[in-house]
Amino acid sequence: MELKTIGLTKKFGSKTAVNDLNITLSNGVYGLLGANGAGKTTFMRLLCNIQNPTSGKVLLNGKNIVGLGEQYRNLLGYLPQNFGYYPDFTALDFLLYVAALKGLNERTARKKSKDLLEAVALSAESNHKIKTFSGGMKQRLGIAQAMLNDPRILILDEPTAGLDPKERVRFRNLISAFSKDRIVILSTHIVSDVEFIAEEIVMMKSGQIVHFGKPQEITSEINGQVWECLVPTAYAEKYAATYNTSNLRNTDNNQTILRIIADRPPMENAVRVQPNLEDLYLFYFKGETEE
Amino acid sequence: MRILIHFELRKIFSKKLTEIALIAILLLSVLFGFSTYQNKYAFDGKSDGGTGKAAVEIDKEIAAKYEGILTDEKVQQMMNDFAPKSDLHGMNAAYLYQNAMQSAAFARFSDMNGNWNGLSVSDVFGDEEIKIGYTDGWLSTSQNMVKIFIVLSMAIVIMIAPVFSGEYEGVDNIILTSKYGKTKCTTAKIVSSIFATIFSTALIVAFNLILAYMFYGKSGLDCSILFAPIEYVEGFIPFNITCGTLLKYQILLAFTGTISVMGITLLLSAISKKQIVALVASAAIYLFPVLLPVSETNPLFRYIGLLPLYQTQAISLMSVEQMSNGMLYAVWAVPVSLIFLGIGIFVSRRAFAKHQVS
Numbered sequence: 001m002e003l004k005t006i007g008l009t010k011k012f013g014s015k016t017a018v019n020d021l022n023i024t025l026s027n028g029v030y031g032l033l034g035a036n037g038a039g040k041t042t043f044m045r046l047l048c049n050i051q052n053p054t055s056g057k058v059l060l061n062g063k064n065i066v067g068l069g070e071q072y073r074n075l076l077g078y079l080p081q082n083f084g085y086y087p088d089f090t091a092l093d094f095l096l097y098v099a100a101l102k103g104l105n106e107r108t109a110r111k112k113s114k115d116l117l118e119a120v121a122l123s124a125e126s127n128h129k130i131k132t133f134s135g136g137m138k139q140r141l142g143i144a145q146a147m148l149n150d151p152r153i154l155i156l157d158e159p160t161a162g163l164d165p166k167e168r169v170r171f172r173n174l175i176s177a178f179s180k181d182r183i184v185i186l187s188t189h190i191v192s193d194v195e196f197i198a199e200e201i202v203m204m205k206s207g208q209i210v211h212f213g214k215p216q217e218i219t220s221e222i223n224g225q226v227w228e229c230l231v232p233t234a235y236a237e238k239y240a241a242t243y244n245t246s247n248l249r250n251t252d253n254n255q256t257i258l259r260i261i262a263d264r265p266p267m268e269n270a271v272r273v274q275p276n277l278e279d280l281y282l283f284y285f286k287g288e289t290e291e
Numbered sequence: 292m293r294i295l296i297h298f299e300l301r302k303i304f305s306k307k308l309t310e311i312a313l314i315a316i317l318l319l320s321v322l323f324g325f326s327t328y329q330n331k332y333a334f335d336g337k338s339d340g341g342t343g344k345a346a347v348e349i350d351k352e353i354a355a356k357y358e359g360i361l362t363d364e365k366v367q368q369m370m371n372d373f374a375p376k377s378d379l380h381g382m383n384a385a386y387l388y389q390n391a392m393q394s395a396a397f398a399r400f401s402d403m404n405g406n407w408n409g410l411s412v413s414d415v416f417g418d419e420e421i422k423i424g425y426t427d428g429w430l431s432t433s434q435n436m437v438k439i440f441i442v443l444s445m446a447i448v449i450m451i452a453p454v455f456s457g458e459y460e461g462v463d464n465i466i467l468t469s470k471y472g473k474t475k476c477t478t479a480k481i482v483s484s485i486f487a488t489i490f491s492t493a494l495i496v497a498f499n500l501i502l503a504y505m506f507y508g509k510s511g512l513d514c515s516i517l518f519a520p521i522e523y524v525e526g527f528i529p530f531n532i533t534c535g536t537l538l539k540y541q542i543l544l545a546f547t548g549t550i551s552v553m554g555i556t557l558l559l560s561a562i563s564k565k566q567i568v569a570l571v572a573s574a575a576i577y578l579f580p581v582l583l584p585v586s587e588t589n590p591l592f593r594y595i596g597l598l599p600l601y602q603t604q605a606i607s608l609m610s611v612e613q614m615s616n617g618m619l620y621a622v623w624a625v626p627v628s629l630i631f632l633g634i635g636i637f638v639s640r641r642a643f644a645k646h647q648v649s
Binding site (some may be wrong): 045048049050051069073074076078082084085088096097100102103203263273 | 298305647
């Protein structure tokens, strides 16, 4: 299966959210990274055909998704960034409703809903009304609804928002187990989530793709530019403000280790270290607000 | 599809505002029905008089005495039986109210002093054969139903406004990316809206009819509305139809009115991004004809009268014309409501399927 965009562009008035985007996605997990306003959500909506492109198109195995209609949506699972719900529905009712929208028969819908509630640890709350749920519980319910029809293309916009670390691990495991022979695209606030499960990273800036590749490959771009320096804790904040700092770690003896991204050694005692995705993210989006 | 319709109906009827509106209308029906019944007054012209149940019984007894086809002899007998026994202090006897039958007779055959005005039955009603009897109960029911159906139309607006626009507040992106989100889901929403409208209208109609039947029985349903007590605007419908026919038309118009309102609301719901916008706009469109400077005598009223507000008001529309086949012009409300419904369905289907999430 191949999902391809050709010259995909979306403008809102004078603002270009997605700009002439060309990408080909085949089976695998894709992590979408970008700062606020980079165009990630718009890109995902265009892939879901719930926003019309200003120009360009999305093709599934060579066919325009607009023409495929139901056939395309049957393959799709989507978790929006902020989704609404019916406050008086229970979690199970909500899943049964979405299952009906997805064309599952009653028996399959019930079984699938129960399995997914179990998978997202909501079994005990399956008959509780959604209005009683916390943000994290609603998010887990959202993840479950997206996976109801065993989608071949799963698009998740900020799926880990509101999840605690334990839930994030559960989510990562769920996606990893699910992703075989499917296209999974996810954007997240938490770079480490992407690092763990994404096979490919798509970095977006100003509506365009600035990087696309495997995590190890794209981090190699800043090889030799990530340093760790030991400084007195009293001066740590001052240094952190001066340099592009990706991490501060206090040690026992009033010393702090700064992780700095810079072309040259920022201090005499600087030690070159292996870059990670978070470093790359900061390298590209320093000064921009995280979405 | 069955499951989708079930869920859509649940969404409509589980809304607090819908439940409150329907319960309020049922309570309003009880309040109107009961207060009208309790406020009934009748005096037989001799010694017996009363209110409420007693008044209805007196009116029925008097009606039984004259029931059948109205003749000049019956008119004379009524004028004698109900002749004022005390000074009217300058009041026009046509407005005198002792009981329903007396009021109906005096409104048409009395001079200012309560004497016969010299008009015969044919002078007043032409060649029409006027069947008389106890019509007061059902006529007051008809009057109450006008108010109740207007409130019901507003309740339909409240019920239907969120059908599409409610989804735009967050669930749209889940619905529209699902297999049947742009097809069967839209159909289910429309079918559910139609069902909810018909069910609610039927419920309110049935409730009011049962209530009226408990209070007044079925007497008078086969009698002409033309010989109605003076306070009934229904009596000014210039066609010799029975009370039963009046109610049938009124019920038909209640259904056409609510279906028309539903069509308008469905359309606005699909094109409005906020429920409140759909709700206010639908209510405004429903009520705006009252602002039009078109009276019932204006030739334009033939067309204005077919708008949903006048359909639910019924009486004005029923006064327009009796067609050559004996039916009233008001039946045009049926195709008009189907047009409103058709436009609502067509536009809402397209608008929802093409909706761009934001």
